[in-house]
Amino acid sequence: MKKKAVKLIGVAMAFTMAFLPSGAVYASTINDIKKQQAEDQNKLNNVQGQISGLQGQQNEVSGEIDELDTNVVEIIASVDIIKDEIVEKEEQIVETEAEYEAAKQQEEEQYAAMKLRIKFMYEQGDISYVQLLMTSDSLGDMVNKADYIEQLYEYDRKMLEEYQAAKEYVQQVWNQLEDEKSELEASRHELEEEQAYMEELLEEKKQEYENYNVQIAKAKQEAAAYKTKIKQQTAQIKKLEEEARKKAEEEERKRKEAAAAAAAANGGDSSSSSSSSGSSSSSSSSGSSVSIPSGGSGSGQAIASYACQFIGNPYVAGGTSLTDGADCSGFVWRVFKDKGYSVPRTSWEIRDAGSGVDYSQAQPGDVICYAGHVGIYIGNGNIVHASTERSGIKITSATYKSILSVRRIA
DSSP: OHHHHHHHHHHHHHHHHHHSOTTHHHHHHHHHHHHHHHHHHHHHHHHHHHHHHHHHHHHHHHHHHHHHHHHHHHHHHHHHHHHHHHHHHHHHHHHHHHHHHHHHHHHHHHHHHHHHHHHHHHHTTOOOHHHHHHTOSSHHHHHHHHHHHHHHHHHHHHHHHHHHHHHHHHHHHHHHHHHHHHHHHHHHHHHHHHHHHHHHHHHHHHHHHHHHHHHHHHHHHHHHHHHHHHHHHHHHHHHHHHHHHHHHHHHHHHHHHHHHHHHHHTTSOOHHHHHHHHHHHHHHTTTSOOOOOOOOHHHHHHHHHHHHTTTTOOBOTTOEETTTEEOHHHHHHHHHHHTTOOOOSSHHHHTTSSEEEOGGGOOTTOEEEETTEEEEEEETTEEEEEEETTTEEEEEETTSSOEEEEEEOO
16 A cells, blocks of 8 residues: 555656646747847848938939949030130131231231322421422422322321221220130130039049948948848747757657556556646646838010110129129029029039920020020020120020020010
């Protein structure tokens, strides 16, 4: 009887050990890791979203860089056009300077001839035409002297007219030279500003592009760290689940041994053991699966008419005043601003404003764009524009230089 009691106690202890929740620690640990893994997966998804967003923004900057590169190419083309025009103008200036020198020489010769004529008249006693006639010996002599006087008068008048014409021509040639030089200087100034602006903007965009590279690289490192961590967590979960499986198998083996011992002690009755076996097996499998969550024309005419009100006002580099002075783009900018339209401030940016039209379809109020220059079309093949410091705001033929584009704003 005593032996049987001891045996029953041993069997009870075996059952107690068999049904203790020894896998609960593993289940709790696995669930904690899976929970952390889910959080890390969400963080990874967020980082990958950031990478995608940064790459999208970088692609936009890349597109802007491409556009700027295209603009730079256009600027280079504009510079080439200006250079060709400068060469052409310089050739014309050389020719005009030769004409100027010839005219100057003619002026000096005319002046020298007039001085000789005056000197001759002075040395001859400065006799008047009336006195000369009164000293005639006969009517025939008087007719001869009258004819001589007329010849002298015509000669003097011709000399004076030629002298005046020579002086006027020299002045006209000089003004033309100065206007051409001033025009070239104004265009060169605009192109230098345009080139500097584009180079600065292009450098900023390239730096912005590189900054995105740094941000994307940092985000990718962060994503790689989360991926590594998630991979480690997956391996850890797999290891713990394997350990839990082996532990469950060991407990099942001990349970069966305890059940066999209890059956032997009770004469083979193991029905109660069998019934409890199901519950034990059921409890050991709990917690093995956790879901991981996953993360118009009238307006144009009005503009043209308004712009013409300021003809004769001064040209000022960098200026935007229609009365005190403006450069070409400042003039266009202010005219459109006063009429309620927003246009860019620089001549190169204006080339992309509004919509493009062919010059043959140009209407009053359209902006005519040249290399380093802009003006407002007023109809009949003319523009009004802030030309140079010498000529100020004036009307010029729209085709006085090569047209790059025509932009319709209003």
